[in-house]
Amino acid sequence: MRHVHLSRKTRAALMVILRKKTRTLDRATRATVLSIILNRLGGVSVEPDGRLLSSHTEDKALSRTTLADTAYAAIRDAILSRQITAGTHLKQLKLARELGVDQGAIREALARLVAKGLATHKPNRGVRVARLDHQEIEDLYRVRQLLEPLTMEAAAAHITERELAELHDILPRSGDDPLANWKFHWTAIKASRRVQLINFLTQAWEISLPYVLRETIDTETVSSAVNLDHEHHATLLAALERGDGAEAARISAMHVQKSLEGIISRWSLADSRPARSAESGAWREQSSDGLSV
DSSP states (O other), X not given: OBXXXXXXHHHHHHHHHHHHHSTTSOHHHXXXXXXXXXXXXXXXXXXXXXXXXXXXXXXXHHHHHHHHHHHHXXXXXXXXXTSSOTTOBOOHHXXXXXHTSOHHHHHHHHHHHHHHTSEEEETTTEEEEOOOOXXXXXXXXXXXXXXXXXXXXXXXXXXXXXXXXXXXXXXXXXXXXXXXXXXXXXXXXXXXXXXXXXXXXXXXXXXXXXXXXXXOOOHHHHHHHHHHHHHHHHHHHHHHHHTOHHHHHHHHHHHHHHHHHHHHHHHHHHHTSOOOXXXXXXXXXXXXXXXXX
8 A cells, every 4th residue: 555645625626536537447447547646646545446545544534534525425426316216225335345435434425315315224224215205205395495486586686697697508408408407496596695595405406306307208298398497497597687586586486386296297197107117127226327336
């Protein structure tokens, strides 16, 4: 094992780079890549299997926290994008191997996922991705319907020209691209500068998002939903540009209500179809980005 030195700020930046650039690599390749990076930047130790460790005893707590943050972000992203689906068992050892961190960092990451409501823990059964029933999902949307209009009303008074320009840039893709849709909403929500409302909405969005990215339904329904989303987003953006908080709040409440109605309609459609078996892909034990869970 080789020891090198790295400042706390640089170490944190390195963790972000590693999460993005090496998540799909096998362990041997990961170890080689890390060694090259560390030779240039310095700061943590690399085990032969690619795990990152602190080079100094006094830095262990910081290193563990940074690694746990990295592991949490990677698993969270996979859950939110439905690469890891509801009910999937999050196996500690396999995740540690795939993400190139020790099991302690994975334990901390899983504890945070449970605290955030994205996973559940039961004695002797381990940690699994949370599986919400229809009522729980509807409740989350009702929370959004109450809180998001408040943030839009505030955003109309505080949004900057830069944020408006960003919304204009996102708008053309916000109807049919889930990531762009998320970014559009959250650029507007954060423009409110209402910290506590943002904190509540973060959890409501994160828990419900995997259920929005469900299996494809018929093309006509999808096309209709995309057009409606784009229309609502365009109207909301116009209200924010005018500084019309009351109108922005009204559009926001209507938009969340229509989204919920669309989800309920999809449930009805799904209930009318034959149930899919585990073999047909309803629940996967291997995520599409290579995480073995």
